[in-house]
Amino acid sequence: MTLIKAILALSENTTDWDVARLEWKLSQYGHHQKEGARCICGQVSYEVNVIKNTKTNNEATVGRCCIERFPEPFRLVSAFREAWTGRVTDRLLTWALDRKIITKSQFDYVTNYRKTYQREGNAAVIKMIYKKIYWSMGITEGRFL
Secondary structure, three states: OOHHHHHHHHOOOOOOHHHHHHHEEEEEEEEEEEEEEEOOOOOEEEEEEEEEEOOOOOEEEEEOOHHHHOOHHHHOHHHHHHHHOOOOOHHHHHHHHHOOOOOHHHHHHHHHHHHOOOOHHHHHHHHHHHHHHHHHOOOOOOOOO
16 A cells, blocks of 8 residues: 555545645654564555544554655654754754744754753753754654653
8 A cells, every 4th residue: 555545544634645644743753663664655664653643543653754755844854863862953953943943042052052061950951942842843752751
C-alpha cells in the first residue's frame, strides 16, 4: 500500500491528500529501531515516527522518508533528530525563531550556551526552551519532556 492510500484511509478526508495530510500531528519522534520497523507504506525503516490524526485520533507509524511528505514541521524531523538526543539544531532553532515560538533572547541564550561552559544551572533553561519547540511541533512525549 502506498503512503497516500494508507493515510487517506485513516483520515477524515479520504479523497484529497493535500487536505488529509494537514490533519496529522507528530506524536512521537524518531524511535530508532535496531531491527527495523514497518512504515505505513510497507518499507522497512530504522527510524520511525508515530503520527496522530487530529480529527479521527488514528495513529500511524511513518518512516524517515515518508515523514517528509507532510507539512513543514514534519519536514524538520531530520533536523529534529539531533534535538531528541539533547541538542536542537541551528535549522530548528531558526525555524522556531522565525515563527515566534522562541524569542530572540532565547535563541541567543541557546546559541551562547553552546559556545560557553555548560553549567548545570543553565540546563533547566535550555530544557524549557527545547520543550517550547517540541510542543509547537505537537510532540508531547520523549526523552526531554
